[in-house]
Amino acid sequence: MxxxxxxxxxxxxxxxxxxxxxxxxxxxxxxxxxxxxxxxxxxxxxxxxxxxxxxxxxxxxxxxxxxxxxxxxxxxxxxxxxxxxGGEIPEPSGGQRYEVAGNTYPIRKALKQIGFRWDAEEEIWYTWDPEKWDQVFGPVIAIQQTNRRIKIPKCITPSLIPSSTPEGRYRISTDGACISNPGPGGWAAVIVHDGEVRRIMGRVDDTTNNRMELWAIGEALSEIPSDSEVEIRSDSRYAIKIASGEWNASENRALVEAVRRQVDRHEVEWTKVEGHSGDPENEEADDLAEAAVRGFPEGRSYCPDAI
Missing domain, CATH: 3.30.1360 (Gyrase A; domain 2)
Incomplete structure (x- = not known):
């Protein structure tokens, strides 16, 4: 040449x-x-x-x-x-490429919304924009990370883009899981407040799926100050109807009473979400509850009186 x-x-x-x-x-x-x-x-x-x-x-x-x-x-x-x-083109950043490894549906949905691109050969998401990177790197729980690359494991899918919440209001997404039903169970909640995201989870040795759905609501409400304005988001119609008092409880009465005591401490709005539909926070709560059942990371264990 x-x-x-x-x-x-x-x-x-x-x-x-x-x-x-x-x-x-x-x-x-x-x-x-x-x-x-x-x-x-x-x-x-x-x-x-x-x-x-x-x-x-x-x-x-x-x-x-x-x-x-x-x-x-x-x-x-x-x-x-x-x-x-569709014209959504990432802005340049001066030549540094930022990469995210992880490809569950909620991760794909969230990263696409931010403006990350998919590299099919490397099987990673990437951006050249440091502001887009900060949106991921700030809230994410990463198992492996380097200066410009993070790996997000499936079991702790991040809630990367919380929808807007009025200042001072709590938005809580809950879920429960159980093996064999009855059998070992797990519960989890993703708590969003004033732009901050907190995650709680726990494991119970012998339980049912319905109990874990209720348990997650009770534990989440016990974590926030009394008289808070709260939106509870769950994919369990049973848990919402029972916890809110709309349905009478024919079983799990001790647990139901404990959960309702927590509900009474707050001003609660109930939202039924579709499970496994790509809602980032619901998907994360589901992943965390499943992880709690498996003991990864090590979950907390409670009796109903602890709620």
Missing amino acids: ADIDDIDPNELDPNTIRFNGHELGVVTDLPGGVCRLVLKPVHQRYSTLTKLVDKHGGTVIDIERTASEVEEEIIRLVGREQETT
């Missing part, structure tokens, strides 16, 4: 590649059927161009094609990418 240092600049005819008002770079024909593509930092908006830079180890790329062919291909690639992403 030709060395550009040996070429008279006056003999070159550079062409600027433009797309949607952005100057993506400059492409120049060199002798011998080669062109030189020099991409500008705005290339980081497009994953196809970013992969090209990664493959060639830099933004100066010599290609055995004509400049017009390369320009046409670049515009085709970024045009297709914009069309498939």
